[in-house]
Amino acid sequence: MRIERSAMADREWPGCAKSLKGVILDLCGVLYESGEGDGVAIPGSIEAVKKLKESDLQLRFCTNETQATREKFVAKLQRLGFDISVCEVFPPAPAAIAVLKERNLRPHLLVHDGLVPEFDGVDKSSPNCVIIGDAAEHFTYQNLNEAFRVLIGLEKPVLFSLGQGRYYKETDGLKLDVGVYMKALEYACDLKAEVIGKPSPTFFQSVLNDMQLQAHEVLMIGDDLLNDVGGAQHCGMKGVQVRTGKYRPSDERHPAVTADGTVDDLAQAVDVILRQRGR
Template sequence: MAAWGQRLAGVRGVLLDISGVLFDGAEGSGVPIAGSVEAVARLKRSRLKVRFCTNESQKSLGDLVELLQQLGFDISEGEVTAPAPATCLILKERGLRPYLLISDGIRSEFDQIDTSNPNCVVIADAGESFSYQNMNKAFQVLMELENPVLISLGKGRYYKETSGLMLDVGAYVKALEYACGIEAEVVGKPSPEYFKSALQEMGLEAHQAQ
């Protein structure tokens, strides 16, 4: 216990993942992991700041939070750092017009983004949309650009649903990186900048959070 006490000395906040940590889920449903609802409630009753940091890219932020609330979690949209809203900010700041290789579940997040005459590609966990036709279109867009930009909402290898392990976006990102001879910009875990943005929302430094 003393070791844990020393480790937590000076900690003022906690960053929590969602999928596979708070719940195991599938499209439109989910099952809380045993004790997770109670753990979140206990953290929120403590002196610690709590923020949720996810790579979820099949559900919009609103749909994800609604699902979590239905499962019993005390959570609001303002407490979640998610890759789609963060990507939209980057696109607007840099004047980028993406070809979107994404799930229909998050397409609404990009409603205010100009997608005409694409000058970059945004890729996420697109599920059934990872067809040869769509992957080849993303490849063609990138190869036609003088300075190709590939932005990925995460770079995970796989994730867990109630039905078992599922192939994640990272495999498809690697395919485009290899074919185009480029490196993707990752918005989401494990990007250090993504965690820094979550810490900024909490008003904490890295050494103050777990």
């Protein structure tokens, strides 16, 4: 059964693997499922990361994770058993801080408590913009209303959203993601948010720059059809979806985005890639 499915996957994205020079992996839903404590590693994914690292492919991790600082969630992945280091991981918050500096903006934060330390060195007095991340339980009516009042009180309201995901899967079920609250504030204030994170082309490009590779040399593997697969394809990369995390069968007949391949999980994706490369 496993062999049969792999054979199918082979036919779905032929040729692509041989010309690859790098792979970008999403984290949540691909490497692990978040939930109580550290969450759980998805079966086979620890070994799959190890195999990629042993190959001649460059490897980076690109995530819209905003519930903790980069140091904290990389440490969590290491505890789960992954061979991963901070400099290989690209989350939205450091990118947002660069934008704030560039444009001389002082943020009001509507983010998870775990992310607040990432903004320690940032001037937050008299805010002239709002940043929302995946605040989860911190998305209370009062907190959302406070962010709304800051925006509606600005002459030129600026809203940054750390990602635009609809939902993700934790061990106890689907959870609303930051994009839902981005849309809420967009409607309340009649504005368009600037997304920092996937699927923003600027964000993907910063990862490609770090790899010193061209888009067509790189494959993105994620569980989010629109933000991982569609976003990567929009930049000229290949995009493969795993059937773990937030994957839903209806993704395979989406009217706008078709993955370059759909595989059961990361382990299968890596097996196919490495076999096609003849290693």
